[in-house]
Amino acid sequence: MKIFIVHAPAGAGHKSAAFAIKDAFDKAKTGHDVRVIDSLEYTNGLFRWMYIWGYNFMVSKASFLWSFSFYITDFKPIRPLIRSFRRMVNFVNGYAFYRLVRKERPDCIVTTHFFATEIVSNLKLSKMYAGELVTVITDYGVHDFWISSQVDIYAVASEYTKKELISKGIPSEKIRVLGIPVQEKFTRRWERTEAARNLGLEEGLFTVLIIGGGLGVGPIAQMVETIAHTQEPFQLMVVCGKNESLKKEIEEIASKARTPMKVYGFADNVNELMDACDVMISKPGGLSISEAMVKGVPVIVNTFIPGQEENNLNFLEKNGVGVGTKTIAQTLDKLEYLFRHKELLDGMRAKAKQLGKPSSASDIVLLVLETVEK
Secondary structure (H helix, E strand, O other), rough: OOEEEEEHHHHHHHHHHHHHHHHHHHHOOOEEEEEEHHHHHHOOOHHHHHHHHHHHHHHHHHHHHHHHHHHHHOOOHHHHHHHHHHHHHHHOOHHHHHHHHHHHHEEEEOOOOHHHHHHHHHHHHOOOOOOOEEEEEEOOOOOOOHOOOOOOOEOOHHHHHHHHHOOOOHHHHHEEEEEOOOOOOHOOOHHHHHHHOOOOOOOOOEEEEEEEEOOOOOOOOHHHHHHHHOOOOOEEEEEEOOOHHHHHHHHHHHHHHHOOEEEOOOOHHHHHHHHHHOOEEEEEHHHHHHHHHHHOOOEEEEOOOHHHHHHHHHHHHOOEEEOOOOHHHHHHHHHHHHHHHHHHHHHHHHHHHHHOOOOOHHHHHHHHHHHHHO
């Protein structure tokens, strides 16, 4: 059996989810030919650059533009027009991916980004691909870009997501609530004291993990400086991602602060950092909040990308595992409040563990095998 797992590198979560599923296939030792494919590698260079650069620029520098484009393309009265235009653009620029699928003829294609879902759906509609299409939605809300009648099965994050899909016309029998797949290392939990010791943290301090995503988005430096001057016994772990200038700025703040602080660039041990923390301050990417829930970590959202991450925040607040703040002062107030009300923090942690789906990746593997066998 040949299986493609297809992502697009517009945001880190789509790629990470794809590799989490691949790792689950490898662990299951199914013996099938399973490949992870970056769909944008099969587009022309200009389109790929514009797709990635445009996304990164809008979410980090022009969120108002991203917000406008997100909501206008999801506006019900013009959805048919947008879909037709999108299909034409994707066909022209993704023709090499069309050819790859027609040549290789995989038994199943698992997509973790809507670009690939759109292309494979067109092939199925044109009777040029007869295999199965399983789409894994990597956010808690659903934009119209994910919608296709040609998808055989949707794997979604929650009942909240399932209801949105149904409201957009997808039959409930095509939807499985399996969670967003996280890497296996997030399913293994260190004891908090052991994780703190491994990371060189001070014992007995309330530990706050601050993550700005891969791009280091948001007013992180100002927030760190504000929290660093609190009188409460806090210590901070700050992950700056690939934003080197932010890392230098935070290191400068850390050198003068009374609050103990660990500063990281791109960290591949976020699972350990989560084990060692009491609360996480982060933007609400679908994958990052799924990782936090698997770890049982309450989340304070200090900034978000309008659209998909706004929906993720709504999910966190509705289920009592996270809160959103609009200012740095509010973030500090919420931190201090949770520190003083341990019973509330413990309740959020328990709810997060209940909602977390550590077996999501392996459950998706079983779903794929079941779908193809049928």
